[in-house]
Structure formats: C-alpha cells, structure tokens
Amino acid sequence: MDLEVAAGESLALAGANGSGKTTLLRVAATLLRPTRGGGEVCGHDLVADADGARAHVGLLAHRSGLYEDLSPYQNLAFASRMLGLGAERRAIDAVLQRVALAAAAHERVRALSSGMRRRLALGRLLLAPPRLLLLDEPFASFDAGGLDLLESVVRETTAAGGSVLVATHDLARAGRVVDRTVWLERGRVVRPPADRRAVADVPRLVGR
Amino acid sequence: MSRRRAGEITRILAVARKDVLVEARSRANFAAVVAFSALVLVLFGFALGPDEAALTQAAAGVLWITVIFSSVLAFQRAYLLELEDGALDALLLYAGDRRSIFFGKVLGGLAFVFAVEIVVVPMAGVLYGLPVLSALGRLLPLLALGTVGIVALGTFYAGMASRVRAREVLLPLLLFPMLAPLVIAAVKGTHVALVGDPIAAGVNWVGLLAGFDAIFLAAAYLLFGAVVED
Numbered sequence: 001m002d003l004e005v006a007a008g009e010s011l012a013l014a015g016a017n018g019s020g021k022t023t024l025l026r027v028a029a030t031l032l033r034p035t036r037g038g039g040e041v042c043g044h045d046l047v048a049d050a051d052g053a054r055a056h057v058g059l060l061a062h063r064s065g066l067y068e069d070l071s072p073y074q075n076l077a078f079a080s081r082m083l084g085l086g087a088e089r090r091a092i093d094a095v096l097q098r099v100a101l102a103a104a105a106h107e108r109v110r111a112l113s114s115g116m117r118r119r120l121a122l123g124r125l126l127l128a129p130p131r132l133l134l135l136d137e138p139f140a141s142f143d144a145g146g147l148d149l150l151e152s153v154v155r156e157t158t159a160a161g162g163s164v165l166v167a168t169h170d171l172a173r174a175g176r177v178v179d180r181t182v183w184l185e186r187g188r189v190v191r192p193p194a195d196r197r198a199v200a201d202v203p204r205l206v207g208r
Numbered sequence: 209m210s211r212r213r214a215g216e217i218t219r220i221l222a223v224a225r226k227d228v229l230v231e232a233r234s235r236a237n238f239a240a241v242v243a244f245s246a247l248v249l250v251l252f253g254f255a256l257g258p259d260e261a262a263l264t265q266a267a268a269g270v271l272w273i274t275v276i277f278s279s280v281l282a283f284q285r286a287y288l289l290e291l292e293d294g295a296l297d298a299l300l301l302y303a304g305d306r307r308s309i310f311f312g313k314v315l316g317g318l319a320f321v322f323a324v325e326i327v328v329v330p331m332a333g334v335l336y337g338l339p340v341l342s343a344l345g346r347l348l349p350l351l352a353l354g355t356v357g358i359v360a361l362g363t364f365y366a367g368m369a370s371r372v373r374a375r376e377v378l379l380p381l382l383l384f385p386m387l388a389p390l391v392i393a394a395v396k397g398t399h400v401a402l403v404g405d406p407i408a409a410g411v412n413w414v415g416l417l418a419g420f421d422a423i424f425l426a427a428a429y430l431l432f433g434a435v436v437e438d
Contacts, residue, residue, distance in 0.1 A: 031297055033437065055303035063294030067226065069233045074226075081222035082302040084214030108233070117293075124298075 001037070001189050003182060005132070010154055010164035012174040014192075015184035021167035022062075023187070025134045028165065029059045041132050058130030060138055064121040068110040072101050072120050075109060079124045091127065099123035100145055115143035122150060131162045139170040151177050216308045223299075223312020228319050230289055237285050238323065241278045245328045248274045253335050260337055267336040268398035272354065272391055274328055275321065279358050280380060282320045283366035286313055291370060300436060310363060310432040317359040325351060338402050346401035353417035354394035357424050361386055364428040368435045390420040 001024075005011050013021045026032040028041065030050040038045060044052035066075050076095055077087040085091065096102045099119040104112060109120065118141045125133065138150055154164050154177040168174045171181065183192050214222070231238055252270040256262050290296040299309060329351070333340030340347065365382045369375040397413025399405055 029301060031300060051303055051305075054301060057301065059297075059301055061294055061297060063297075065294045065298030067230055067289060067295055068292055069230045069289070070226070074229060078222060078226045079298075079302075081225075082214055082219055082299075082304075084218065 001184075001187060003189060005163040005165055007131075007161050007163060008158050009180075010158050010166065010178045012171065012178040012181040013165060013167040013184055014169070014171055014174075014181050015190075018186075019184040020187035021184055022136055024184070025059065025061075025136050025165060025167050028132065029057050029134055030054050031059075056131040057134060058125040058132070059134040059136070060118075060121055060125060061136050064109075064117045065124075066109045066117060066120060069108060071106045071108060072096060072112070072123075073105040075120065076124060076127065080127050083128045085127060095123045095126050098126060099149060113143075114141045115146050118142050119146045119149065122146070122153060126153065129157060129160065129162065133157045133162060133164045135164065135166045135168075137168055138166060139168060139173045147173070154178075214302070214304060216305055219302070219304050219308035220312045220315065223309055224315035224319070227286060227289075227313060227316025231285075231316075231320060237281070238320070241281050241320075241324055242327050244281070245274045245278045245324060246331060248277060249328065249332055249335055263336045264338065264403055265399075267332060267338050268395045268402060270336070271329065271332045271398065272395050274332070275325060275355065276358060276384075276387065276391065278324050278328070279317070279321050279355075279362055280383065282317055282324075283359075283362040283383075284376060284379060286317055286320075286363065287366050287370035287375075296370070296436075305433075306436055307429055307432050309436070310367065310428055313363045313367070314356075314360055317363050318355065321355050321359055325355065340402070343401050347398065349414045350394060350397045350401060350417065353414060353421055354390065354397075357390045357394075357417060357421045358387060360421065360424040360428055361390075364424070364432060364435070367432065390417065390424075393417050393420065 013024060015021055023032065027034050027046065028039065030046055030053055033047060038047055040046065041053035042056045044056070046053050067078070070078070073092060073096065076092045080087050080092060093102065093105075096105050099122060101116060101120055101123065104116065109117060112120070133154070135150075135154075139147060142150060154166075157164050164178070166174050166178055174181070181192070183190050249270060252266070252273075253263065256266055287296075290299060300306065329340060329347075332338060362379075362383055365386075366379055369378040369382065372378055393413055393416045396405075396411070397417065400409050400413065
C-alpha cells in the first residue's frame with residue numbers, strides 16, 4: 001500500500017469488512033506497530049518516533065474511550081490534563097457547549113445515550129485539534145446534531161491545514177466532506193469496484 | 209495547529225487523580241473490598257480459635273494476606289475500567305512517556321490500598337489483640353513499603369494480564385510467586401514490630417522491603433512500555 005494524505009485533504013477509506021481500514025487507522029494512530037513497511041505523520045516515523053507522531057494524531061474509534069463512572073466534564077478535564085492544557089473550566093465548558101452536552105455535564109457517562117457519548121468522544125478531540133484526524137466508522141451512532149457537528153469538525157480540520165482519514169461504509173455521507181475515496185481490499189489499495197453501492201451497503205444489509 | 213504535550217509529572221498525577229475519582233464516584237468497589245477484608249480477618253480469627261497466643265502469633269500473616277487479596281481486587285479493577293469502553297486505547301494515544309501511566313496507576317492503587325488499610329489494620333488490632341497504637345511508629349514504615357512493593361508489582365502484572373481473556377486467573381498466578389520474598393519480609397517485620405521476635409529482630413526488614421520496592425519499580429519502569437504495546 002502506498003498512500004499519502006496531504007495537508008488540508010480529507011480522504012475516505014472504503015472497502016468490505018476485513019479489508020484493513022481499521023488496521024490502517026490504528027497503525028496511523030501508533031496503536032498498532034506495522035509488521036512490514038512504515039509510515040510518517042507530520043514528518044514523524046510511526047515506529048522510530050511514535051511518540052512524536054502521536055502528538056499530532058486524534059482518533060475517534062468505534063468505542064468511545066470514555067470513563068463511564070465519570071461525568072462528561074470530568075472526562076474532558078482528564079483529557080485536558082493529559083494534553084497539557086490543565087483543566088481550564090472555560091475551555092471545557094466551551095467544548096461541552098459545542099457538543100451540546102452542557103446540560104448533562106455532571107451526569108455519569110454511563111447514563112448518556114450512545115449519540116451523546118459519541119459527541120463527547122468527539123468533544124475530547126476538540127480540546128486540542130489534531131493535525132491528523134482519524135475517524136473510524138464515524139457516521140454510526142451519531143444523532144442528527146452529532147453528524148452535523150462531525151461534518152463541521154472535518155471541514156474545520158482541513159481548513160486549518162490538517163488532514164482527515166475516514167474509514168467508512170457510508171460513502172454517501174462521507175462524500176459530503178471528503179475530497180477523494182480510496183478503496184482497500186485485503187490491506188491493499190485497489191481500483192473502485194464496478195458496483196460501489198453493493199460493497200458500501202454490506203453492513204447495512206447484514207444489520208437488517 | 210499542533211497538539212500540546214503534558215509534562216510527565218502532570219500525566220502521572222492526572223492518571224492517579226482520575227483513578228481515585230472513578231473509585232470515589234462508584235464506591236461499590238471500595239465497600240466490597242473492605243467487606244471482603246473484614247470477612248477474611250474474622251474467618252481466620254474463628255479458624256485459629258480463642259487462644260490469644262495463637263491469634264497474636266498468626267496476626268501479621270493474616271494481616272498481610274488480607275492486604276494482598278484486597279490489593280489484587282484493586283489491580284484488576286484499575287485496568288478493568290480502562291477496558292470498559294476502549295479507554296486504554298485513548299490513554300495510550302496521549303503523547304508522552306507511557307511509563308507515566310504506570311506510575312499514575314501505582315499512585316491511584318496506593319491511595320486505594322492505603323484507604324483499605326486504614327480500616328483493616330485497626331480492625332486486626334481489635335480482633336487479634338494487637339498493640340497497633342503503641343507499635344504505630346515501627347508499623348507504618350513496614351506497611352508503607354510493603355504496600356508500595358505489592359502495588360508496584362501488581363499494577364505491572366495487571367497491565368500485562370489486562371488484554372488476556374483469563375486475566376482474573378492469570379494475575380494471581382503471575383503475581384503471587386513473585387511477591388513471596390516481599391511478603392515474607394513484610395510478615396516477619398510486622399511480627400517483630402507487633403509481638404517481638406528475638407531471632408528476627410536483628411534483620412533490617414524496613415531496608416529489605418525498600419530494596420524489594422526499588423527492584424520492582426525499576427523492573428516495571430524498564431518493561432512497562434513493552435507491556436502495553438499491542
């Protein structure tokens with residue numbers, strides 16, 4: 001695979017289940033070490049300088065990565081401290097407002113709906129916007145407001161010179177925000193299939 | 209547009225604070241561990257019978273068994289909350305030395321186990337007729353150093369076992385044999401502090417425990433990065 005995402009570019013990764021989309025995102029996020037080959041994020045080697053790469057990456061994964069016994073505010077305060085931003089109340093409140101969770105700021109995350117959790121997970125990335133934003137099936141579980149927010153975050157990231165990599169089956173939705181689509185099959189970049197809809201709709205058909 | 213990076217001390221304190229906060233918010237785990245510890249103390253008390261001398265002789269061992277069992281529950285919980293909704297991945301994604309996560313978890317674990325000890329040690333004193341108050345000066349360094357060793361090694365192995373399905377079985381299997389020398393030193397030292405023992409009194413148990421702590425912490429410092437690598 002030879003793939004480059006330019007600054008200011010957003011790219012969708014398409015392909016059937018098991019084609020390597022999530023694996024590619026996890027390698028780019030330094031959560032998986034590549035068995036062969038390598039890559040760079042903002043000039044930082046993913047293996048030799050994984051920590052340098054990590055400083056520029058933000059990942060919205062399948063699972064929210066939140067602490068269920070803590071509140072949205074406490075989750076964001078923890079993330080803020082880990083990012084070296086302190087736990088500045090105004091910044092956290094601003095993010096909570098942006099993801100429409102100000103009213104639930106002190107509820108337990110356990111009590112939130114899946115759409116609210118997704119918005120909170122996205123809000124964590126807004127504390128310090130990454131230069132490479134990795135989104136793994138981002139259109140699942142978001143409510144309507146969350147999807148609009150997600151799209152605006154993608155546009156803001158690329159407008160600020162960042163890059164976005166979206167692994168998705170929902171190409172119709174992704175098409176609204178990405179510049180181009182790359183198709184994967186068994187870990188390789190392939191030409192787009194003749195019937196794109198058939199591949200893109202597999203999970204939805206299975207889910208019915 | 210570049211992400212900021214926290215200092216390692218900040219990251220350590222953030223992880224510790226978060227773990228303590230989770231425990232404080234859920235509370236159920238602490239209550240369960242204290243109840244379990246009380247049960248162990250009472251059951252051993254019944255098993256040893258009403259003989260005061262037998263109770264006193266066994267007290268140090270029973271106390272440390274209680275501390276170890278309750279600590280294991282704390283270690284498992286500390287990583288379980290990271291696995292609940294993929295929080296460990298999010299934690300590993302923050303830029304910085306991953307060993308800060310280990311030291312933060314050790315601090316959080318220490319806060320938990322010390323809190324359990326604040327309840328358990330006086331309870332053992334009452335049930336086993338131990339002079340806890342008068343021996344407090346000698347007892348505290350032994351409890352502190354013994355607990356640091358148990359928590360350091362336990363946190364390390366819990367991290368290692370956290371991604372394995374049979375983690376509840378694996379953790380004690382890995383941990384208990386490695387803890388044996390430290391626990392023997394802690395039990396002997398506590399026995400000397402509480403009851404007195406002319407043969408064992410000549411040994412510097414506090415120094416020995418400090419040595420074990422240094423070894424465990426150094427080994428964990430060197431190896432933890434590899435442990436959390438997928």
